[in-house]
Amino acid sequence: xxxxxxxxxYDFLKIIPFTVNRQKVIGKYILDFYCAEAKIAIELDGAxxxxxxxxKKDAERDNFLNKQGIEVLRYTNIDVKxxxxxxxxxxxxxxxxxxx
Numbered sequence: 646x647x648x649x650x651x652x653x654x655y656d657f658l659k660i661i662p663f664t665v666n667r668q669k670v671i672g673k674y675i676l677d678f679y680c681a682e683a684k685i686a687i688e689l690d691g692a693x694x695x696x697x698x699x700x701k702k703d704a705e706r707d708n709f710l711n712k713q714g715i716e717v718l719r720y721t722n723i724d725v726k727x728x729x730x731x732x733x734x735x736x737x738x739x740x741x742x743x744x745x
Contacts, residue, residue, distance in 0.1 A: 649689050649725040650677055657733045658687070663740050671713065674706050679715075683743035686710055686717045687736060689725060716743070 646654065646667070658665040658678055665687075669679035678687040690703075707717045718739055720732050 646677075647689065647691065647722065649722040652729070653687075653689065653725055653732070654678070656729075657736075661737065661740075663744075671715070672709060674709065676710075680740055683740045684713075684715045685736075685739055685743060686715050688717060688719045689722055690719055691722050 650667075654667055658667075663680055663682055665678050665680045667678050669676045669686075671679070671686075676686045677689050679685070680687070688703075703719075710717050716739065718736060720735075724732050
């Protein structure tokens with residue numbers, strides 16, 4: 646895991662009252678984090694995700710996951726570094742909304 650993934654995992658996802666798995670395999674993809682209860686994938690993107698080929702692959706991946714009924718939440722590493730509380734709140738809001 647990257648530094649930002651470890652921070653999100655140990656300081657938030659591991660302790661929330663919902664089960665979140667890390668490095669979850671779905672189809673041919675490995676998700677950074679996955680909450681099966683809410684069918685939400687959480688992806689942290691580094692700078693390489695902004696290159697055109699990576700954007701195309703991410704779009705294909707998101708499309709596949711969406712067809713499986715999985716919502717994909719994407720955050721940048723910078724989001725985690727500079728707005729950790731906001732990222733955590735956004736994730737929690739999405740999970741709670743899906744759990745209704």
